[in-house]
Amino acid sequence: MSDVKNYDPDCLFCNIIRGDIPSTKVYEDDACFAFRDIAPQAPTHILVIPKTHIASADELNADNAALAAHILAVIPQIAAAEGLTGGYRIVSNVGGDAGQTVRHLHFHILGGKRLEDQMA
Numbered sequence: 001m002s003d004v005k006n007y008d009p010d011c012l013f014c015n016i017i018r019g020d021i022p023s024t025k026v027y028e029d030d031a032c033f034a035f036r037d038i039a040p041q042a043p044t045h046i047l048v049i050p051k052t053h054i055a056s057a058d059e060l061n062a063d064n065a066a067l068a069a070h071i072l073a074v075i076p077q078i079a080a081a082e083g084l085t086g087g088y089r090i091v092s093n094v095g096g097d098a099g100q101t102v103r104h105l106h107f108h109i110l111g112g113k114r115l116e117d118q119m120a
């Protein structure tokens with residue numbers, strides 16, 4: 001059970017952080033939470049999210065960018081723990097055109113196979 005800043009009761013990922021909705025956790029610290037994607041698109045597919053409700057990367061600014069920087073510093077630790085020595089992809093979808101389905105900032109970590117060359 002973790003507190004979420006700017007908690008949105010209607011947000012799936014806020015409720016995952018709080019433990020109200022189950023997830024397979026792979027990492028947690030005071031500022032972020034990481035868990036396995038429920039519909040993996042690669043052998044390793046992990047979502048890393050801030051413990052602050054921020055709708056997407058489009059809401060990052062000078063006041064909250066440190067949180068995104070923290071997540072980007074944590075991702076290599078998660079990738080190493082997952083054995084992603086061959087490389088991996090970091091993705092953050094923003095808005096409808098990018099296919100964002102959960103309006104809580106998240107970074108996908110995808111790896112464990114040779115990923116598609118095409119990104120869009």
Ligand code: AMP
Pocket residue numbers: 012021023036037038039040047092093099100101102103
């Ligand atoms: P996006 O489409 O970029 O917004 O990514 C949202 C991701 O959340 C998708 O890859 C979903 O498979 C994943 N997802 C949705 N619900 C859950 C859940 N309950 N537990 C884990 N991952 C989820």
